[in-house]
Amino acid sequence: MTNRILVTGGAGFIGSHYVRTLLGAHGPGDVGVTVLDKLTYAGNPANLDAVRDSAGFAFEQGDICDAPLVDRLVAQHDQIVHFAAETHVDRSITGADPFVQTNVVGTQILLDAALRHGIGTFVHISTDEVYGSVDHACPETDPLHPSSPYSASKAASDLLVLSYHRTHGLDTRVLRCTNNFGHHQFPEKVIPLFITNLLQGRKVPLYGDGLNVREWLHIDDHVRGIELVRTQGRAGEIYNIGGGTELTNRELTQRLLTACGVGWEMVDFVPDRKGHDRRYSVDFTKIRTELAYRPAKDFDTALAETVAWYHANRAWWEPLRAHDLAVA
Structure with missing residues (x-):
């Protein structure tokens, strides 16, 4: 049976590569993907051209803060992989409101819809920036000390995601990555x-x-890590991922x-x-030990x-x- 995955922010840099990988020749083959993307300046429909004609692909332009739209889409899916976010630190310094609205309120709207419709797995893509400036490699148990409005909004969304597991039993999984790079990056x-x-x-x-x-992480390695967390990770857990x-x-x-x-x-x-x-530095022993992740690039x-x-x-x-x- 085909597993339907809702990918938010799937026209952006990392999200689009994830979608292309899932629906490509070497993907799992048993998934259908719907991309929900607002198509702000960093979302580019051309990033999805390679999979646009795939039988398993659908696209919906819209905002994760649009609760009726989110509710309709979540009801049609089995899992959510949540990339959609405002991510540029400098933009957050000059104006924090879009970061709070998208990263915090938008995540809460998705979580509520996931809870209503019994979503199987909710994978939340976060960042090493939530740990703040550090002098050591942070394990997942380290406290959060975000410095910018961007990283503060991501820390808030992480805590919301984890709270829905602890309070409601929703299968949520958080992935905190180091700096990504590769093709198609805005x-x-x-x-x-x-x-x-x-x-x-x-x-x-x-x-x-x-x-x-x-610390630098190529998108190929990040996408592999996301799939390991989606398919083999544990509910309610945080996984750091780095490129080494x-x-x-x-x-x-x-x-x-x-x-x-x-x-x-x-x-x-x-x-x-x-x-x-x-x-910034993360200790990614946990994903190496539990899920056999290794950076390959x-x-x-x-x-x-x-x-x-x-x-x-x-x-x-x-x-x-x-x-x-x-x-x-």
Whole structure:
């Protein structure tokens, strides 16, 4: 029997790759997918072109804060994988309201519908940023210390999701990932922003001293981890997932400059972001031990592939760069 999965935010960077993977040649083969996406600036219908003609695919443009729409769609599905979120830290600093509405209220609306209609599994995609700036690799049991309105809204949604398991017995599972990268990423995030700037002969903005540390996770590895959590994870549990490569922003910038054949003359050092976390790091022993997850993508190889993709797909990203983007 086909398992119907509602994927919120499925036209975005990670969500669309998840959908393409589920419905692709190497997908599980026993699923149908409905994408619910508001198609804000970061949602792109073209990201789903590869699966649009699949017999198991359906698309609904709409907002997760639209309770009647959400109720109708949830009633038709067996599981939910919830990507839909406002995610850009800088945008949250200049205006937090959309982050609270989408990330907190929207998640609550989905949870209520899931509870009403007996959804089997609710997988919630979160972020390592909920732990705040750290000097160690955080296990899932660490307290939450979000620094930005974005990460605070994600921490709130995490707690809501977990509360529906504890209070109502709903099968909810939370996945906290490190920084993602790969093809089809909207060029406001640091890697695609830097690549597209450099391909257009523009300088790249590097915050502060550039010594902030991030751990990098390719979307292929993230999607594999999501599927492991959806199919084999435990109800009410949190799973950290990382790619295993930690770099300072200076180190990342050097790799991108080298990949694009330019030097440090193409870097502008800009004032640091408000509340800029120094380091994110997660301990993902739990998903390795319980679900046999291992990152398979070599970072440098995957970064070179990502640069090559943006070089070959200017028609996809150049219209997006026609607008002024926030500094990543």
